[in-house]
Amino acid sequence: DAKTTQPTSMDCAEGRAANLPCNHSTISGNEYVYWYRQIHSQGPQYIIHGLKNNETNEMASLIITEDRKSSTLILPHATLRDTAVYYCIVRVGSGTASKLTFGTGTRLQVTL
Amino acid sequence: DTAVSQTPKYLVTQMGNDKSIKCEQNLGHDTMYWYKQDSKKFLKIMFSYNNKELIINETVPNRFSPKSPDKAHLNLHINSLELGDSAVYFCASSLGGGADTQYFGPGTRLTVL
Numbered sequence: 001d002a003k004t005t006q007p008t009s010m011d012c013a014e015g016r017a018a019n020l021p022c023n024h025s026t027i028s029g030n031e032y033v034y035w036y037r038q039i040h041s042q043g044p045q046y047i048i049h050g051l052k053n054n055e056t057n058e059m060a061s062l063i064i065t066e067d068r069k070s071s072t073l074i075l076p077h078a079t080l081r082d083t084a085v086y087y088c089i090v091r092v093g094s095g096t097a098s099k100l101t102f103g104t105g106t107r108l109q110v111t112l
Numbered sequence: 113d114t115a116v117s118q119t120p121k122y123l124v125t126q127m128g129n130d131k132s133i134k135c136e137q138n139l140g141h142d143t144m145y146w147y148k149q150d151s152k153k154f155l156k157i158m159f160s161y162n163n164k165e166l167i168i169n170e171t172v173p174n175r176f177s178p179k180s181p182d183k184a185h186l187n188l189h190i191n192s193l194e195l196g197d198s199a200v201y202f203c204a205s206s207l208g209g210g211a212d213t214q215y216f217g218p219g220t221r222l223t224v225l
Contacts, residue, residue: 036214041219043116043216043218044155044204044216046213094209096143096162096167096208097167099157099168100157102155104153
């Protein structure tokens with residue numbers, strides 16, 4: 001299984017961009033990178049995913065390096081409500097048997 | 113309308129008891145999951161079902177038995193509860209397999225005394 005490495009915690013000022021890094025140096029060519037977040041005491045929430053191209057949606061942007069060994073999740077204008085644990089996940093398997101293996105994540109604290 | 117719902121939200125019980133947690137999704141998804149999040153906040157998949165068929169069964173004690181009466185429901189029955197079963201259990205669903213966006217329920221906090 002491809003493993004991911006993330007910083008344990010990060011701080012970000014409200015209104016600034018939050019850049020959350022993730023290393024996945026053992027990722028295989030057909031494995032996707034997913035980002036989920038978990039706000040305190042709630043179920044995880046999907047943010048974004050990608051294979052090798054950069055991706056953007058209404059929540060965030062995902063930048064994947066050309067060698068695919070690392071990626072960065074960008075929250076362009078962080079708010080207090082973005083305070084959460086952010087999980088970078090490499091999908092394992094394919095089809096109905098594919099699964100997400102959550103790591104320890106990065107605890108993002110957004111402050112005034 | 114709640115997309116993925118779980119009942120109960122909290123469950124406190126004695127060791128040795130048998131309990132069930134229910135999950136329902138109204139998203140029309142084919143795949144449902146059970147995850148366990150322990151006190152150290154590690155979130156681990158336990159089971160997945162696709163169209164009522166068991167697909168993923170991680171190394172979970174056989175005291176845990178999932179049941180899927182239909183595509184919209186995946187219940188988790190736990191026999192002979194132990195202290196180590198105390199955790200938050202999350203149900204999730206996705207349209208297809210784990211590659212699709214998974215929608216999580218609010219969780220059930222189980223405390224075994």
